Amino acid sequence: xxxxxxxxxxxxxxxxxxxxxxxxxxxxxxxxxxxxxxxxxxxxxxxxxxxxxxxxxxxxxxxxxxxxxxxxxxxxxxxxxxxxxxxxxxxxxxxxxxxxxxxxxxxxxxxxxxxxxxxxxxxxxxxxxxxxxxxxxxxxxxxxxxxxxxxxxxxxxxxxxxxxxxxxxxxxxxxxxxxxxxxxxxxxxxxxxxxxxxxxxxxxxxxxxxxxxxxxxxxxxxxxxxxxxxxxxxxxxxxxxxxxxxxxxxxxxxxxxxxxxxxxxxxxxxxxxxxxxxxxxxxxxxxxxxxxxxxxxxxxxxxxxxxxxxxxxxxxxxxxxxxxxxxxxxxxxxxxxxxxxxxxxxxxxxxxxxxxxxxxxxxxxxxxxxxxxxxxxxxxxxxxxxxxxxxxxxxxxxxxxxxxxxxxxxxxxxxxxxxxxxxxxxxxxx
Numbered sequence: 001x002x003x004x005x006x007x008x009x010x011x012x013x014x015x016x017x018x019x020x021x022x023x024x025x026x027x028x029x030x031x032x033x034x035x036x037x038x039x040x041x042x043x044x045x046x047x048x049x050x051x052x053x054x055x056x057x058x059x060x061x062x063x064x065x066x067x068x069x070x071x072x073x074x075x076x077x078x079x080x081x082x083x084x085x086x087x088x089x090x091x092x093x094x095x096x097x098x099x100x101x102x103x104x105x106x107x108x109x110x111x112x113x114x115x116x117x118x119x120x121x122x123x124x125x126x127x128x129x130x131x132x133x134x135x136x137x138x139x140x141x142x143x144x145x146x147x148x149x150x151x152x153x154x155x156x157x158x159x160x161x162x163x164x165x166x167x168x169x170x171x172x173x174x175x176x177x178x179x180x181x182x183x184x185x186x187x188x189x190x191x192x193x194x195x196x197x198x199x200x201x202x203x204x205x206x207x208x209x210x211x212x213x214x215x216x217x218x219x220x221x222x223x224x225x226x227x228x229x230x231x232x233x234x235x236x237x238x239x240x241x242x243x244x245x246x247x248x249x250x251x252x253x254x255x256x257x258x259x260x261x262x263x264x265x266x267x268x269x270x271x272x273x274x275x276x277x278x279x280x281x282x283x284x285x286x287x288x289x290x291x292x293x294x295x296x297x298x299x300x301x302x303x304x305x306x307x308x309x310x311x312x313x314x315x316x317x318x319x320x321x322x323x324x325x326x327x328x329x330x331x332x333x334x335x336x337x338x339x340x341x342x343x344x345x346x347x348x349x350x351x352x353x354x355x356x357x358x359x360x361x362x363x364x365x366x367x368x369x370x371x372x373x374x375x376x377x378x379x380x381x382x383x384x385x386x387x388x389x390x391x392x393x394x395x396x397x398x399x400x401x402x403x404x405x406x407x408x409x410x411x412x413x414x415x416x417x418x419x420x421x422x423x424x425x426x427x428x429x430x
Contacts, residue, residue: 027230033237036224037147043225044143050136057129064121070110077103102301104294112309115283120276127270134263141259141425143223148421150220155238156414157209157216163406164202164209167399170378171199174395177386186388194392198399238413240364243420247354250427254346257428261346264339271332278328281321284313346426353422360416367409374398374405 024039025031031039041047082098111118175195181187221229255261287310294301314321381398384390424430 024226025229025232028232030233030235032235033148033151036151036220036234037144039226040143040147040224041140044223045225046139046143050132050139054129054132054136057125057132061122061125061129064118064125067111067114067118067121070108072106072108074106075104079103099297102294102296102299104301105291107289107291109287109289111285112288113286115280115285117277117280117283117285120273120280124270124273124277127266127273131263131266131270134259134266137259138263141428141430144430145421145425146223147220149418150216150223151234152238152414152417152421154213154216154220154234155236156410157213158236159238159410160407161206161209161213163403163410164206167202167403168199168206170382170399171195171202174382174385174392175199178392181388191392194396198392198396238410238417240361240413240416241420242361243357243423245423247350250350250354250423251347253427253429254350255343258346258426259428261339261342261428264335264342268332268335268339271328271335275325275328275332278321278324281314281317281324284311286311349426350423353419353426356415357419357423360412360419363412364409364416367405367412370405371402371409374402378402 024043079101080098081101175192175198178187178191178195182189182192220234221227288308289310290305290307292303292305294303296302378395378398378401381390381395385392385395
C-alpha cells in the first residue's frame with residue numbers, strides 16, 4: 001500500500017502534466033476504465049487537496065520536533081538616552097548629557113527536560129500524519145468509485161441510445177410497409193397513421209436518449225477532472241463477470257482495509273496521547289540558556305556573557321491544566337463514538353452493496369432471456385404483418401416489449417457493475 005501511495009504521489013506531484021484536456025485526451029481516442037481512473041488521479045481537485053493535507057501534516061511533525069533542537073537568536077539595538085534631571089530643594093540641574101547606547105547579543109536556549117512533553121507532541125503529530133495518509137487513500141478510493149459509476153453510466157446511456165436508434169429504424173421500415181400495403185389496397189389508412197405516430201414517438205425517445213448520453217459524458221468529464229475534454233470514446237466493458245465473495249469475508253476485508261476506518265483509529269490514538277500531553281502541564285520544565293552580550297555608549301563595545309539553568313514549575317494556573325485534561329478526555333470519547341458510527345456505516349454499506357449485487361446478478365439471466373423472447377416475438381409480429389395477417393397494434397406491442405426487455409437488460413448490467421464497484425469501495429479494496 002505504501003508503494004502504491006508513493007507512486008500516486010509521484011504521478012500527482014512530480015510528473016508534470018497539462019491542465020488542457022486536449023493534451024490529456026486526444027480527439028476521438030478510445031479510453032479504458034483504467035485510463036479514466038488514472039486521469040482522475042492526476043487532475044481531480046480532491047486529490048490535490050488530500051495531497052497538500054499530507055504535506056501540512058508533515059510540517060506539523062517538524063514543528064513538534066523543533067523542541068528537540070536548541071533555539072538560537074541574535075539582537076542588536078541603538079538608543080539615544082537623555083537622563084531625567086535630578087532635583088534639589090533649591091535648584092534643578094541635569095546630571096548628565098544625552099548619550100548613545102549600543103547593544104548586541106546572541107542567545108542560546110535548550111529545553112533539557114520537559115517530562116516527555118515534546119516526544120508526546122511528536123507522537124501525536126505522527127499519528128495525525130498517518131491519518132492524513134489514510135484520508136488520502138480514502139479520497140483515491142472515493143474518486144475511483146465515482147469514475148466507475150460515471151463510466152458505466154455513459155455505457156448504459158450509449159446502449160440505451162442504440163436501442164432508441166434501432167427502434168426508429170424498425171418503425172421507419174414498418175411505416176414503409178404500411179404505406180406499400182395501403183397503396184395497393186391491402187391495408188387501411190389507419191395502419192399508415194399508426195406507423196407515423198409510432199415513428200414520431202420513437203424519434204422523440206431517440207432525442208431524449210441522445211441528450212441523456214451527452215449528460216452522462218458531462219458527468220464523466222467532471223468526475224475525471226476534465227470539464228473541457230475533446231470528443232472521445234470509451235471501451236464497452238458493460239458485461240457480466242461473476243464476483244464470488246461471502247458477506248462475512250467482505251466484512252472482514254472492510255474492517256482490515258477501509259482507509260477511513262484506519263484514519264479514525266489513528267485519530268483515536270492521537271486523542272489518547274493528547275490526554276497524556278495535557279497531564280504534563282502539571283510538571284516542571286528544565287531549560288538551559290546562554291548569552292553573549294555587547295554594550296557601550298560608543299565603539300568599541302564592551303562584552304560579556306552569561307549561562308544558567310532555569311526550572312519552571314507551574315504552581316497555580318487557574319485550573320487550566322485540569323480543564324485541558326477534561327477536554328482531551330471528551331475529545332477521546334468523541335473519537336471513539338465516531339469510530340463506532342463508521343463501523344455501523346461500513347456494515348450498512350456492505351450489506352446494501354452485497355444485496356444489490358446479488359439482486360442484479362439474479363436479474364441478468366432473466367432479463368437476457370426476456371430479450372431473446374421479445375426479439376422472437378417482434379420477428380413473429382413483423383413476419384405476420386409482412387404476410388398480411390398481422391395488425392399494427394400487434395407490431396407496436398411487440399416493439400415496446402422488445403424495448404422494455406433491452407432496457408431492463410442494460411439496467412441490470414449497469415446495476416451489477418455499480419454494485420460491484422460499491423462493494424469494492426465498501427471493502428476498501430482496489
